[in-house]
Amino acid sequence: MAFYRSIKEGNLEEARRRFRPINKVDMGILSDDELRNLKYHFIISVALITRYCIEGGMEGEAAYNLSDIYIRSMDKCQKEEEVAILLKEAVDDYTQRMHIIRKQNRYPKAVILCLEYIYENLHTKISLEKLAEITGLTPAYVSKLFHKEVGKTVSEYVTAKRVEAAENMLKYSEYTCLEISDYLCFSSESYFIQVFRKHTGYTPKNYRERFFRTHWE
Structure with a gap:
């Protein structure tokens, strides 16, 4: 769970270093359709990221709204590659938002x-x-x-x-x-x-x- 902790801590460099795309070998089978299977795992990943960010101080409403945006975007993806790219964008987005949140007590x-x-x-x-x-x-x-x-x-x-x-x-x-x-x-x-x-x-x-x-x- 070090990957999710790095997002929670707003550590973009570490999150990018630990990021591993969802791959066909390691992920469990939730659907026989490969694209749908990948989308299910995308939802699981975003749900975990959302939970960790809320624990780290992101307001629940903001975290879930962001999650909804990415899940709606994912639903429009037609290729597995598009889902993978979108997950990377979500990781960067959540992490950078957490970085700002964690700086709030430091900066005016x-x-x-x-x-x-x-x-x-x-x-x-x-x-x-x-x-x-x-x-x-x-x-x-x-x-x-x-x-x-x-x-x-x-x-x-x-x-x-x-x-x-x-x-x-x-x-x-x-x-x-x-x-x-x-x-x-x-x-x-x-x-x-x-x-x-x-x-x-x-x-x-x-x-x-x-x-x-x-x-x-």
């Missing part, structure tokens, strides 16, 4: 609002002015407070989170480098490649060649 409310907004809006333009608007503070004070509490500037933090999102998209989707760059609001594909390489040591192309859906190989 304004910083929590910023972190939540950034997490939910990586695909849109994020400005100090917008963060100031949602916190009721001035842009200059938001910038100073965020850097003091988080240890990174808003720009540095947003970039790091966008790179993390890009890593997942490169590993678990077939979006092109340009599509990922546009979706995550990088100013250009060339800038995205430059930033990605700085953070990971790989170009997006090389990263995908090495890690693309390695759990299916």
Whole structure:
């Protein structure tokens, strides 16, 4: 259960390290139909994740609402591979939400609002002015407070989170480098490649060649 504890603790790196996709060899047979069998195990996994997150401090209503969203999305999946990708997304989503929850006692409310907004809006333009608007503070004070509490500037933090999102998209989707760059609001594909390489040591192309859906190989 170390995997579920890492989600409960909001430890994204550990959760990703311990994540193992549902596979045909290890899982029990709940249905003779392979896709339906995988979906049943998806529901079991999400139920366990939900329970652990509630134990870790996530509000029950929020946890179950999130569970419902993923189960409805899973119900639309037509391929086993789609179910596996969705489970990875759910693991990351729950874990990052738990990370924010566990930081709530450490960070001021304004910083929590910023972190939540950034997490939910990586695909849109994020400005100090917008963060100031949602916190009721001035842009200059938001910038100073965020850097003091988080240890990174808003720009540095947003970039790091966008790179993390890009890593997942490169590993678990077939979006092109340009599509990922546009979706995550990088100013250009060339800038995205430059930033990605700085953070990971790989170009997006090389990263995908090495890690693309390695759990299916």
